[in-house]
Amino acid sequence: MSKKKFNGMERSESTDELNNKIFSLRCAVDANEALAHLSLTDALLERALWARNCSVADAEAVLVAYCHWYLKTLGDAKARMGIHNVHAFLLTGILQIPGWQDADGQPVLLVLPNRYCPAKIPERHIVNALMYMLECLTTKDQRAKRHGITILCDMTGWGWENFSMGSASRILQVLSYSFPVRIRKIVLMNAPEIFTQIVWTMITPMMSLDLAERFVFHTYDTILELFEEDQLLAELGGTREHVAMETFVQARYRSEGLPFSPISLATVNWQEDMDDITRNNSINSLHRRKEAL
Known part of the structure; x- marks a missing residue:
C-alpha cells in the first residue's frame, strides 16, 4: 500500500x-x-x-x-449556494478563483481584502460568497478535496476601513469549523503593521489552533517561494493575465444551467439579500432592454 x-x-x-x-x-x-x-x-x-x-x-x-x-x-440543510446567491458580490473581485496553483500544484483562492468595506457591504455577503467559492473549489477537484487549497490574501492597501470583528469572526468560523475543506496555507502578502501588530492578536482567538498554524506572512520579495511566476498576476510579482470576474460569473451560470442577466454594481443595494439583488437587477436589465427596443 x-x-x-x-x-x-x-x-x-x-x-x-x-x-x-x-x-x-x-x-x-x-x-x-x-x-x-x-x-x-x-x-x-x-x-x-x-x-x-x-x-x-x-x-x-x-x-x-x-x-x-x-x-x-x-432555510434548508440540503440546499447549497448558487451563483444567483452571490452574483453581485463576486463582481467586486474581493474573492476570486483565478485558476492558479501553488508550487505544489494545489488550487488557489485569491482574496483582495482592501476592496471590502464592511460599513457598505454587510458581512453576510462575503461569508455567503466564501462558502460558494469553497464549494466551487472542492466539490469536483480531487486535488482540492484530498490535499487542500491555498488561500492567498494580498493585503496591499488594507486598512481599518476594511476590517470588522463581525466579518472576521464569521469568516474564521467558516474556515475553522463549518466547511469541509483542508486549508494548506493562508498566505498574507504585504500585511501592514497594524495587522501584524494589532489585528492578528485580536483575531487569533476566533479560529482553531490548526487554522492559526496555516497562516504565513510574505512580501513581494518572497512570494515566489510559494508560487511560480506564471501562476501570479503581474501586480503580484508574476506574469499571468487577469481574468475578469464577469467572465467567471457567466461561466458559473452556464455550469449551473441558469440564465444569465448582467448586474451593475453601481445600482446594487447591499442591504438587500443577494437573491433580491439578482432578481431586481435582472428586472431592471429587462426594462432597459425593452426601452432600448
Whole structure:
C-alpha cells in the first residue's frame, strides 16, 4: 500500500481503507439526529474525512456545522449556494478563483481584502460568497478535496476601513469549523503593521489552533517561494493575465444551467439579500432592454 507525505503526515492511498472510513462515517451520520434525514452523499462524506485528517468523529462534527450553516442561511440543510446567491458580490473581485496553483500544484483562492468595506457591504455577503467559492473549489477537484487549497490574501492597501470583528469572526468560523475543506496555507502578502501588530492578536482567538498554524506572512520579495511566476498576476510579482470576474460569473451560470442577466454594481443595494439583488437587477436589465427596443 503506497503512502504520500502531506503536511508532515502520512496519508494512505488505500481505496479499501478510505471506503471503510466512509462506511464508519455513514454509520455515525445515520445515528446523528441532525444529519440522518439529509441523505448526505458519499462524495460529501469523503470531503469531510479528508478535511479532518480522516478522523470520523471530526468529520461528523464538521458535517453537523456545515449543514446547520445552510439551514440557518438558506432555510434548508440540503440546499447549497448558487451563483444567483452571490452574483453581485463576486463582481467586486474581493474573492476570486483565478485558476492558479501553488508550487505544489494545489488550487488557489485569491482574496483582495482592501476592496471590502464592511460599513457598505454587510458581512453576510462575503461569508455567503466564501462558502460558494469553497464549494466551487472542492466539490469536483480531487486535488482540492484530498490535499487542500491555498488561500492567498494580498493585503496591499488594507486598512481599518476594511476590517470588522463581525466579518472576521464569521469568516474564521467558516474556515475553522463549518466547511469541509483542508486549508494548506493562508498566505498574507504585504500585511501592514497594524495587522501584524494589532489585528492578528485580536483575531487569533476566533479560529482553531490548526487554522492559526496555516497562516504565513510574505512580501513581494518572497512570494515566489510559494508560487511560480506564471501562476501570479503581474501586480503580484508574476506574469499571468487577469481574468475578469464577469467572465467567471457567466461561466458559473452556464455550469449551473441558469440564465444569465448582467448586474451593475453601481445600482446594487447591499442591504438587500443577494437573491433580491439578482432578481431586481435582472428586472431592471429587462426594462432597459425593452426601452432600448
